Amino acid sequence: MSEQRTALVLGGGGITGIALEIGLLSGLAAAGVDLSTADLVVGTSAGSVVGAQLRSGVDLEALYAGQLAAPSGAERVARLGRRTLARYGLAMLLARRDDIAFRRRIGALARAAADAGKTPTEDQRRAAIASRLPSTEWSDRALVVTAVDTASGEFVEFTRSSGVELTAAVGASCAVPGVYPPVTIAGRRYMDGGMRSPANADLAAEYERIVVIAPLPRGVGPMTSVDAQVTGLVSRVAVVSPDQASLTAIGKNVLDPAAREPSARAGRAQAASVADRVREVWQD
Helix, strand or coil, rough: CCCCEEEEEECCHHHHHHHHHHHHHHHHHHHHHHHHHHEEEEEEEEHHHHHHHHHCCCCHHHHHHHCCCCCCCCCCCCCHHHHHHHHHHHHHHHCCCHHHHHHHHHHHHHHHHHCCCCCCCCCHHHHHHHHCCCCCCCCCCCCEEEECCCCCCEEEEEEEEECCCHHHHHHHHCCCCCCCCEECCCCCEEEHEEEHHCCHHHCCCCCCCCEECCCCCCCCEEEEEEEEHHHHCCCCEEEEEHHHHHHHHHHHCCCHHHHHHHHHHHHHHHHHHHHHHHHHHHHC
C-alpha cells in the first residue's frame, strides 16, 4: 500500500453537488488541506465533473470563482419529477433488493425516456458536459469515472486506459435516468454511476487515507450508502456530507442552476468546521 496513499472520493448531487464540492475543496485548500494532490480521484455523477476539473490542473480558487458566476442561458432547470421518482420506487420494489435487477429496470426507464424525447438529446448533453470541463483529455493522474450499463445493469469504471473520451465518460456518469439521456459508448448505453451507490467509495478501499465528499450520502434500496461502504475499512477515512447550512443552500432541487452559487458559498463556509477532521486523515 506504500504506493497507494491518498484517495479522494467525490459523490453525486446534481448541479448543487458540483458547487458544494468545489466550495468545500477550495475552503479546505485555503485552510491548508489540499485534496487535489490525491493519488486517486473517484468521481460519480456530479463528482465526475469535479474530478475531471481537478485533474485538469485548474486552480481551486478559479474553479470556486466559476461557481459564483451567474448561470449561463444554456443552463436550464431540470428536476426529478414525481412520476420518475415513483418509477424508481417501483423498480426498487420489483427488484427485491437485487441490485443488478434494480439497475436493469432503471436502465430501461432511462432508455425509454430518452427514446420518447422526454430528455435532452445526447448531442445537447454532450455540449453541456463539455462546457463544464476545462479539458476534454484524460489526465495522466489516476481518475476513475463511474457509470452503469443500462441494459445489463453492470457497474463500469472508466479510466484513461478505457479508450473512452473523457466527455463521454463524464456524460455517462451524470446521466440521471429519466432526466438526461444515457450516453452511447461503443454501441452500449450508459447512465449515472450513482445508481449503484451515491459515491462508490469502496473503489478506494486499497488506499491508506481516504476522504469522501458526499452531497448525497444515504443509499436507497439496493443503492449502497457511503457509511456502509466505508465501515470496516482498515484505511483512515473522513466522510464529509452537507451540514444544515449547506442543506438549506442546496434547497429542494439539486438540478437548479440558481442554487449553484449559494451551495458553493455554503461548502466554502462548511470547510472551516471539517478542516481539522480532514487534516487528521489526510496528512501524516
